[in-house]
Amino acid sequence: xxxxxxxxxxxxxxxxxxxxxxxxxxxxxxxxxxxxxxxxxxxxxxxxxxxxxxxxxxxxxxxxxxxxxxxxxxxxxxxxxxxxxxxxxxxxxxxxxxxxxxxxxxxxxxxxxxxxxxxxxxxxxxxxx
Numbered sequence: 834x835x836x837x838x839x840x841x842x843x844x845x846x847x848x849x850x851x852x853x854x855x856x857x858x859x860x861x862x863x864x865x866x867x868x869x870x871x872x873x874x875x876x877x878x879x880x881x882x883x884x885x886x887x888x889x890x891x892x893x894x895x896x897x898x899x900x901x902x903x904x905x906x907x908x909x910x911x912x913x914x915x916x917x918x919x920x921x922x923x924x925x926x927x928x929x930x931x932x933x934x935x936x937x938x939x940x941x942x943x944x945x946x947x948x949x950x951x952x953x954x955x956x957x958x959x960x961x962x
Contacts (some may be wrong), residue, residue: 864912871911871919874901876907878892906951906955909951909954910947910948911950913950917950921943
């Protein structure tokens with residue numbers, strides 16, 4: 834069997850630029866994984882609450898580390914991003930907004946809304962507004 838070496842090769846990720854909707858789709862999957870793994874942290878917090886005063890104090894000491902605070906806020910962002918993307922899918926289920934400019938506009942709205950909701954949660958959580 835002869836091998837045709839004149840065939841064009843597929844574009845590599847270094848050359849091919851994903852459209853915004855592709856990046857959003859990949860991000861939706863990544864945030865889904867983040868939410869699934871973040872549930873382990875949530876279960877840890879709940880079990881520390883149920884474990885009594887000593888386990889609660891130990892959990893508080895661990896959760897006050899800056900890295901875990903960052904992980905928790907990443908979890909909150911992933912939750913809001915996943916929620917906003919789910920709303921976008923509900924809009925698609927109605928059979929509307931499949932035009933390219935509308936897809937890109939809704940992707941930007943989705944990013945802005947998830948970021949705004951995370952900032953609102955941050956302000957509300959830090960300052961109790």
